[in-house]
Amino acid sequence: MAERVELPTPQGPGRAHFYTGSAPERASVVLSHGAGGGIGASDLMLLAKRLPAHGYRVILIEQPWKVAGRKVAGRPPTLDAAWVPMLAELALPGPVVVGGRSAGARVACRTAYTVGASGVLALSFPLHPPGKPEASRAAELRAPGEHGIPVRVIQGARDPFGTPAEVRAELADPAWVAEAAGTHSFGKTPTDVLDAALAYLPELIG
Structure with missing residues (x-):
């Protein structure tokens, strides 16, 4: 069972769930959930349970709105304003990779420099709303x-x-985007997500 710690933020308490293993730790991977879901998403749980065996401590972060029992996330600035102090409170040693799924990936991208991250692992980055490619979030x-x-x-x-093709078009190197089976939520057992994460993490920690 994961260790659970409450983290104070201006938006109310958030929550961190720590997953560790017996392998020597190479880095910490801090991931958050999407705007409508939680840390129980299949991809987040798979990474949390399997990455520690490869030397990565995983911390799954619940935003304050989720801890408070609300069903929908607040506006992006409120998510960032909670995320930054939660990362500071964790005070993790060594390289820290930030990321998450969907809205969590957006938060990680927007704040990566502020929190001193070594890299960003984005799962299901929402490049644009469905059917609205003109409303691009490529800048994030x-x-x-x-x-x-x-x-x-x-x-x-x-x-x-x-x-994946649309996302690759927005980055300098197409190899920076891995394709996994499924749609925005991947699938029930997204082992290809785990494989891609294990391939990318050494590049993210340098």
Whole structure:
């Protein structure tokens, strides 16, 4: 069972769930959930349970709105304003990779430089609302790279928020985007997400 710690934020308490293993730790991977779901998403849980055996401590973060029992996330600035102090409170040693799924990936990209991340692992990055490619969030996706922070994306093959091809078109190297089976939520056993994460993490910690 994961260790659970409450973290104070201006939005109310958030929560961190720590997953560790017996292997020597290479880095910490801090991931958060989407705007409508929680840390129980299949991809987040798979990474939390399997990455520690490969030397990565995983911390799953619940935003204050989720801890408070609300069903929908607040506006992006409120998510960032909670995320930054939670990362500071954790005070993790060594390299720290930040990320998450969907809205959590957006938060990680927007704040990567502020929190001193070594890299960003974005799961199901919502490049645009479904059917509205003109409302692009590509600037958020590219923001870490402007500060020399590498970004790697794992995207569902049929994601209506942006296909792998669409995401690749927004980054300097198409190899930075891995295609996984499924749509925005991947699938029940997203082992290809785990495989891609294990391939990308050494690149993110340098």
